[in-house]
Amino acid sequence: MKDTKRIAVLGGGSWATAIIKMLSENLETIGWYMRSVYAIEHIKRNKHNPSYLSSAELHPEQLDLSDDMNVIVDNYDILIFAIPSAFLKTELDKLTTSLENKVIFSAIKGIVPESGLIVGEHFHEKHAIPFENIGVITGPCHAEEVAMERLSYLTLACQDQEKAKDLSNFIAGRYIKIKISDDIIGTEYAAMLKNIYAIAAGIAHGLGYGDNFQSVLMSNAIREMKRFIKKVHKMKRNINNSAYLGDLLVTGYSVFSRNRMFGNMIGKGYTVKSAMLEMSMVAEGYYAAKSAYNIKKDNGAKTPIIDAVYNVLYDKKEAKDEFKKLTNRLD
């Protein structure tokens, strides 16, 4: 047990719950904001999150639970946000207290739809958080495997690497290994782009392409991701590190990925609307595709896969035709 009253998690989903589980191996008290009073009561009584990652055993005596975000923000120094990007702005609108001097780590993958920004940029531009106080927690990591205590490697990125190292002491453990990085922009874009590639993998699968094509698609996707991120933020990075390639693979090859599932339905002939209705949620890659497409229009990166996904999702192009064209742009 290393410290108290320092770290809080904001969000009540699977990934938030997984991070709580990691932290509770090392901390006596963890702040935890979630919207649902019902979930909070359930956790206190039953030691499990009722709706997400319910297989993970939680320890209520270590948890400072609150349904008031302002209380948690006031009482903790390091705030780990794990709220789906589609709801982040609505949640942050509840803030009446200040985020000044707080260290913000984003465990969110995706674009904030209202601002069109990745989460770090959103906090920087909309909440005036300096970049040295912004960090990213990224995978490759299915929350479900954290619940099962299967060995997972996370990357903590922060411009001020000392802050990433500090947090890593409370997250690393028996089944979690941590790598430190200073590439907050690149790791966040990678986490966002991989969802688009997972949609592409799903579409290809839905259309009947096989494993041979999937491997070519992933091999092209990592090269495309490299070109894209280089245009957005040029720095020395090895795109084959776990935070980039590993994260792409764990999602692109997962049959449980919501993004891949969404793509698969599109490939099988569902319209975008009916696929969303059927899933009763919006896959993060859906927003990411639009945002990435607009960014690449500005910066001129060559992105055949993003183009194809965008054309299918937003330009009413037939998946079959669009992917036929795509096959000629890959190698």
Next chain:
Amino acid sequence: MKDTKRIAVLGGGSWATAIIKMLSENLETIGWYMRSVYAIEHIKRNKHNPSYLSSAELHPEQLDLSDDMNVIVDNYDILIFAIPSAFLKTELDKLTTSLENKVIFSAIKGIVPESGLIVGEHFHEKHAIPFENIGVITGPCHAEEVAMERLSYLTLACQDQEKAKDLSNFIAGRYIKIKISDDIIGTEYAAMLKNIYAIAAGIAHGLGYGDNFQSVLMSNAIREMKRFIKKVHKMKRNINNSAYLGDLLVTGYSVFSRNRMFGNMIGKGYTVKSAMLEMSMVAEGYYAAKSAYNIKKDNGAKTPIIDAVYNVLYDKKEAKDEFKKLTNRLD
């Protein structure tokens, strides 16, 4: 139909049969050597290879079949070898005719156990074939998906790229796209190394590691592959191209890969011997691990994954301990 009497395939397995299928879309006559007289008769009568890739329909009227390797070698200019590396030397010992002026393409993945050389080097050193007459056909490509006519991308590598382009005209088609490369050494080592990484993936799975770890393993494997190949043959290559990364992924993520299956049994506690007996065959990565380990001892490449696989297969180390150590060498 483009030409006749030019191209022959040597070997009777799945991959040989898949290549025959590709060629028969473009050629009127293809030479085909296979050992088994029974298989030849079966193909002539039933239009299918009885034992391998039997779902692929063959066209006997296009096939110049022979169980005499010397006849085929004499009559054809471009010889595509698709004999498992473990049997290559035994087969080549039957040669009484000359390979002079023949163009040899290797569709074999692995090391020739007797010489410890990759196939291209073996032909060069043991049969005095100049490197400009040696080429490599590599994936990512499961033969089964060729039988199903699912889109696949092959790489043809030859120092003399004109020879690769020439052959590509007869292999490319409706469901086959071809990329040309001049990296015969690198593509062949990649094809060999990926089998070791597939064994590693299998061992990890057998030991109970999950998808998060698998993605980290693959992300480390491609970096290790890059270091290894750079030491063996330094040249400008993008390790994320399909012939390297794609080939790694199609094998490392395939539950049908024999190498992965072999590793999985080891991870589950089978001894090396009993896993081999159970599979009634030797996985190519088994030989590759020994050879790669010896090469890296010479050239000093940092290869934690190859080391771990070698130690388990050849040094009687417990897979569990060895992979525990490996997890600390990955990131």
